[in-house]
Amino acid sequence: WQQKKRIGQHLTRIKRKVGVYSGKGGVGKSTVAVNLAALHASRGAQVGIFDADIDCPNVLKLMKVEDAHPHMIEGQIIPAVMHGVHVISMAAFQEKEDEAIIFRGPMIHNALTQFIEITDWGDLDYLYVDMPPGTSDAAITVMQTMQLDGFVVVTTPQELAVLDARRSINMMKKLNVPVLGIVENMTSDIFGKGGGELLAKETGCPFFGSIQLRSAFRSPDRPAALADKHVRAEFERVL
């Protein structure tokens, strides 16, 4: 597969490439990716985030990126930088942020591979790929073309989220992609606790710890891990 080889060569300057994934939406994939990346950057690492959710991208909004307009140099996209993190997202190419991106599968695949091939990431210690929900086009394309070191699976303690996380892990096993470990998010009296840890035991994956449900995540002006010491401690344990 020519493309996979080309992409592999293009990404050699990135030391570690990690996907953040679950088939279930709204469990905190973008939140976990953004906070892990921001924490790395605050410790001086060179780190990037690729928002692989082509039709409903959220990373620019979550990070409150100010100058989102993409800069192109010699046909390569230069990622925006916010809180020390290099960010690339489909949202940067939208006139208005609430414009509907109505792409069928093949166009999602093309948009993803284009972003991967023409973004100039420079030298990075870490690249986090924030995945969209579902086990369809975006997941298949990223798993088959980007040769990531592996995926962090995010789940809430709830029954439905754990079921879809299990499906995601089965997909990764089928496509021979490593599961690095499981993070439980939104642990609380309302949603429960322990669902993520139990999933880790049952699937034989490492358990990276849990993040409590907190109002500190309500549209902070910077990633909650930089703004709240409890959140910071939880993400440091995950790292």
Next chain:
Amino acid sequence: WQQKKRIGQHLTRIKRKVGVYSGKGGVGKSTVAVNLAALHASRGAQVGIFDADIDCPNVLKLMKVEDAHPHMIEGQIIPAVMHGVHVISMAAFQEKEDEAIIFRGPMIHNALTQFIEITDWGDLDYLYVDMPPGTSDAAITVMQTMQLDGFVVVTTPQELAVLDARRSINMMKKLNVPVLGIVENMTSDIFGKGGGELLAKETGCPFFGSIQLRSAFRSPDRPAALADKHVRAEFERVL
């Protein structure tokens, strides 16, 4: 479009066809669809749910459907029935519920149109279509082939969910599909309040009310609207 006409004729015995949608995952689309349907059924209406999330179906699990195996009569699928609601879902065709369904866009489109064409719904007062997140294949196929009366948009009060709900509404406007109204779900101190109502004002859509974040939704043995009087009152107001 031959298929659209065929599907239209096949669905004539259903009085009202309503989609429950948002581009954002985890906002409560399945929860709202299941509780509205269960409430209708408890009042004696004939009601069905079509789980249009082909790769990560949750409706059978949410409703704790006991005999999920599909019954076929003369090539037509007979939906399972639980709490008086007729339910059809891709999950009924899985050997194991956590099996990964790895379909690209065209296969998602085909699976959806097959379900629509070969399910024998009988005479229904209401059919709710529980949509997957995103503005890609499933949303395009359902909006272009099923001629629904309209869609209920579900959002949480949070910034990201409201942004994706706005994108969904813009998609519906582009595809000429009616927005029936907006439901705000998970209203709470943690996630905020009023995001849904404000969205309704800004987009000129009716506001159907809000559902509080409650632990009553944590894997109940029957839909929370049947088990908890506060939840029931909230869903009655939405109806």
